[in-house]
Amino acid sequence: xxxxxxxxxxxxxxxxxxxxxxxxxxxxxxxxxxxxxxxxxxxxxxxxxxxxxxxxxxxxxxxxxxxxxxxxxxxxxxxxxxxxxxxxxxxxxxxxxxxxxxxxxxxxxxxxx
Amino acid sequence: xxxxxxxxxxxxxxxxxxxxxxxxxxxxxxxxxxxxxxxxxxxxxxxxxxxxxxxxxxxxxxxxxxxxxxxxxxxxxxxxxxxxxxxxxxxxxxxxxxxxxxxxxxxxxxxxxxxxxxxxx
Numbered sequence: 001x002x003x004x005x006x007x008x009x010x011x012x013x014x015x016x017x018x019x020x021x022x023x024x025x026x027x028x029x030x031x032x033x034x035x036x037x038x039x040x041x042x043x044x045x046x047x048x049x050x051x052x053x054x055x056x057x058x059x060x061x062x063x064x065x066x067x068x069x070x071x072x073x074x075x076x077x078x079x080x081x082x083x084x085x086x087x088x089x090x091x092x093x094x095x096x097x098x099x100x101x102x103x104x105x106x107x108x109x110x111x112x113x
Numbered sequence: 114x115x116x117x118x119x120x121x122x123x124x125x126x127x128x129x130x131x132x133x134x135x136x137x138x139x140x141x142x143x144x145x146x147x148x149x150x151x152x153x154x155x156x157x158x159x160x161x162x163x164x165x166x167x168x169x170x171x172x173x174x175x176x177x178x179x180x181x182x183x184x185x186x187x188x189x190x191x192x193x194x195x196x197x198x199x200x201x202x203x204x205x206x207x208x209x210x211x212x213x214x215x216x217x218x219x220x221x222x223x224x225x226x227x228x229x230x231x232x233x234x
Contacts, residue, residue: 001177040220042158049210049227050150050158055220093158097220100163100174102148107157 002027002096006105012113019081021108023072023094029057030074031098038098041070041079044107045090053092054079086112115139115223117211122228125201133196133228135211142192143167146214148221149185149196151230153207161209164194165216174217179205201232 003026013019029038037057042050052061054070057077067082081088089112094105121133135147148163162175164185173185184197194211208229212221 038218042221044158049224051224052220052222055222061222091157095158095160095221097214097218100160100217101176102160102163102221104150104158104160 001101002103004094004096004103004105006094006108008108010109012111013084014113016083019084019110021079021092023077023105025075025096028074029096029098037073038096039077040095040097042093043090117213117223117225119209119211119225119228122230124231126234127202127232129201130199131230133209135194135225137192143189146216147187147194148212148214150210150212151207169216203232206230206232
């Protein structure tokens with residue numbers, strides 16, 4: 001199984017400041033034939049189901065604000081919230097969909113400082 | 114509007130069985146794979162398994178933690194996916210979400226609201 005490790009486990013950021021979440025995969029997620037990384041990011045707000053934010057490591061899902069961006073390739077990935085809003089308080093998960101089981105990171109809790 | 118609605122959760126004793134349903138609407142159900150993901154109370158997301166479309170054989174894949182106990186199936190005529198859970202253990206307690214994906218090697222783009230399963234005597 002591919003192990004996904006996120007860091008940090010939690011972070012507190014002031015409103016309007018940048019939040020950065022890292023995700024490391026135990027296996028290369030870049031498929032060179034199509035140059036795609038099989039990595040997604042999800043947001044789960046308190047009491048809600050997860051919502052897809054970013055897939056292929058850097059493609060925003062339709063309707064996701066452009067303050068959310070994904071970067072990275074291979075085994076190291078980053079989710080950045082460029083200017084944190086109150087509505088962004090949530091737990092964020094990365095997931096690999098390279099091969100089943102489609103494992104998730106342990107989650108990163110983002111709070112307001 | 115794409116919708117996935119889970120049902121069938123509840124309180125069940127260890128060793129017993131329970132079947133969850135995931136009813137889909139707002140898209141061509143037969144064109145999509147369905148995945149199940151669970152979340153223990155206060156914990157992170159755990160992928161349970163998925164069933165591809167009939168075009169790809171509809172042979173389910175399972176996480177090791179549930180393989181041999183859980184069975185995923187689909188009824189394309191009703192736009193419903195099922196998660197049959199047998200020999201339930203207390204550690205199976207959690208909220209179970211169904212999700213949609215194009216197929217193997219695709220992200221989970223829509224999620225249901227989840228149904229709570231509690232395994233306890």
